[in-house]
Amino acid sequence: MSSSEGPQEPATARLPALVSASLGVLALLAALAAGHLVAGFISSNASPYLAVGNGAIDLTPVGLKDFAVRTFGTYDKLVLLLSMAVVMALVSAAAGLASRRSAVPGAVVIGLFGVVGIVAVAARPDLSGVAVLAPVASLLAGVAVFLWLHGKLRASRVESSDGPSRRSVLFAGAGVVVGAGVAGAAGQALAGTRDAASSRANVGALVPARTAPAIPADADFAKLGTPPFLTPNKDFYRVDTALSVPQLRTEDWSLRVHGMVEDERTFSYADIRDRPLVERTITMTCVSNEVGGPYVSTANFVGVDLADLLTEAGVRPGAEQLFSTSVDGWTAGTPVAAALDRGRGAMLAIGMNGEPLPVEHGFPARLVVPGLYGYVSATKWVVDLEITTWAARRAYWLDRNWAEQAPIKTQSRIDFPKGFETVPAGKVRLGGIAWAQHTGIDRVEVRLDRGPWQEAMLSKEVNLDTWRMWWHELEVPQGTHQVFCRAVDKTGYVQTEDRAGTVPDGATGWHTLSFSAK
Template sequence: MSTTEVPHRAGEPAAHRIGRGWAALVGVLAVAAAVAAGQLVAGLVAPASSPYLAVGDAVVRLSPHWLTEFAKAAFGTADKAVLLAGMAVVIVVVAALAGVASRRHPGPAVVVVVVLGVLGLGAVMFEPAFSPLDMVAPTASLVVGVVVVRWLHGLGVAAADRPDGAGGLTRRALLVRSATAVGVASLAGGAAGAWFGRGAGDLRGPVTARIAAARLTERAPAIPASAAYPELGTPTFLTPNADFYRIDTALRVPVLDPREWSLRIHGMVDAEWTLTFDDLLFRPLVERAVTLACVSNPVGGDLISTATFTGVDLRDLLLEVGVRPGADQAFSTSVDGWYTGTPVDVLMEPDRGAMLAVGMNGEALPLEHGFPVRMVVPGLYGYVSATKWVTDIELTTFDAKAGYWLKRGWAQEAPIKTQSRIDSPRGFAEVPAGRVTVAGIAWSQPTGIGRVEVSMDGGPWRDAELATDVSGDTWRMWRAEFDLAPGGHSVRSRATAADGVTQTEATADPVPDGATGWPGVSFSVF
């Protein structure tokens, strides 16, 4: 890269004007060092205080409804990664331009670093769970950014004045080594910050042991081998925790120490309660297999999973605190500031099975699924019921408060709709001629599935064979066989709930209360 450039202003030493390439790199490396320092210090001191991620969270919170829906439709579950990548590109461009503007003096780059640092500081300060300790990471980020930009700029000037070979290093070698050192340190610092930020996850081990030793007053039904057809392409009946779908607004997974966690239940109640994690585990625990589905799931989509959850019956808790007449909404809030409202009448149904879950598939909740405590309400889409990292439940009314997604155009009450999905054959698959097995899943919580029908190539509907029923709160697998000749084929499915409600053919987008329609798959037989 060039360290000097001509022509330059008359009377001004060329060494005072570093080359464009080095100047741009100075800006980029300084901002990279600032971001890495913020991430590292956040991981060591307060994982929720990363300024880079705080800015991303602010973008999510402040984005208009149309932009949020566009991102979800365009990028699906990768929307957060796309946001962070887009932020990185913008920051790199701004930093490079600031560096180029600082060829004679580091002032412009320092100003840009300070402005970015202040934005990060402000984003952290306006986080829902802000504490004074959260100021440390963005402050460190700002200081490191300013120090690095001035140091690298000064190094560029000194290198331009330095005769090649002086002290055994050429000017290019000096700059390359310095730039490499800053770049490597930034990458290492950012990675270390991410690693340290997950340190509290080690507390899951003791929680898993406590759950295993706890007294269960209700056990989940046994899962027979005949409840699923994974050999035919359906999922396993219980979804491994690592494969369980995840939808939330958090760019940073909250890391909570269960010894410091508490839940406040208040509002329109006879007696306000504050529960600690020990209080929960001292209560009788229940174990329930539940299928959770996302309202954003398109027809035939994969935003659905099943797990065995362990926790405390939420209805019992609400009966003890005493819900006052007129309270029609349980307004729950996550530690990261997300909030939603759940219909009280649903929570109070004796057989609904709503719970505060502490365990998932025999172990403590994974961090990304709400550790240490989350809500689980069978039969409702998650955006009105499944608050992760829950720390507050206020009994109130729908007229008094609106949930996060309700403000963004989604429905107030969101019962899960009767749906089916074709898992095999996959779309555009090629299968051998002869007897072809079509298999999939269907769900209609909390009622359960009573029938699934399949239509091949627009022909008459045929009943599929249903797998062993486990619970109305869980999905049900199905399969059907057809003798098919070579060529192109298409298959559709429709489910009927145990109460006789059949999946509608009418197509509808997920907004405002869930997609509808019959799933279809086209494939080839050879």
């Protein structure tokens, strides 16, 4: 006599494919949410999802990174996160499909996700050992939810199709979705209690003792279509490796200066804020900027002379490199000579365009060294300065085949007309920008098709470390045309026609575009 009143299913019978696949995805959601919740108590970077993403950025080949920046711009990190989510969901669904008879394959795959998260978090230089609790929680939650749901679904198969057990599985799945959402939101809220925005809001006005000269009215041709001379903070380019913006409060920030110095020093935010502040107008350029690219911007930076901080520590003879480290572990190597050169005006900046540094641009403090590409001069969220030699320490991008020395190259760009635009034949106005930071632009020349070079009108020069705008009118007949521009800097160097990519020390070539006249 059977002890069961309903129909029994063989223990080896397979679960429905769609339902089984959904178990893997639900377990993944639970795992990520649990990890994010625990990370909320520790650090947002302890979230295994973000830690794996940061690890992926560090391991990505330089060429692929360069492609991502060129293709997606500031959305490159969002594309990475979404791509990770899709891949993880597909793998989890496949793990669920592999578990139609047994829960073992799915539990193993979900567990492996957890192990990868533990390794990624443990490898983060900006996290303490306690941070691994987040991916451990992720691993345990993911495996537990998968085994629990798989068991409930297996048990429901021996009940009638409309029985309470089948409904309980649906409710359990819905509960996992709701629970994951609540846990994820709670983790985000907890992280928000320690975010930098409130700390930044409490900084107040930064009043420099030495202000930058006023920007003259004819410093740009914005009415014609060039950018404004000063780039609004919201429009200032952002290129960095931080998958999530570091949240560093002024109360927790300090800057250590050590290495080849006579007297190791540590500065608090108040130490910097209470010094006489200086304001400088500086154009910054990213080495990832292709010919004609958008990664160049100008701002008024407020801070202190970097040379003062280093001189107080006492730089020893033989020092070559200022090895700077961000709170998230990113590093850069700046020539000590450039950092100490008072004529260059290297800064530890705490303000930008009349307000404290935006969080995404390095709040509480960053380096700004005019005339050098950002990857060797512009460490954001900086917390450590080590005076050393080139042989002793290798910075982040040096290990990825970028150049040790990276002075910004003389470049120019056409902003109007736009590429492939159609304009009326006759007089056509062209315009754009040119830059040669710490050297200065002497003139800009333009050429239509293979005609003669013609000198453009330049905007008023603000200083040698800022860009200059230009415009020129050409007589353009009907048809399709190409227009070229080139800059000549104050050393007499003429921008080269030879095309080179961004690696290893910045792109070269004339910016060229095509347009039609009718």
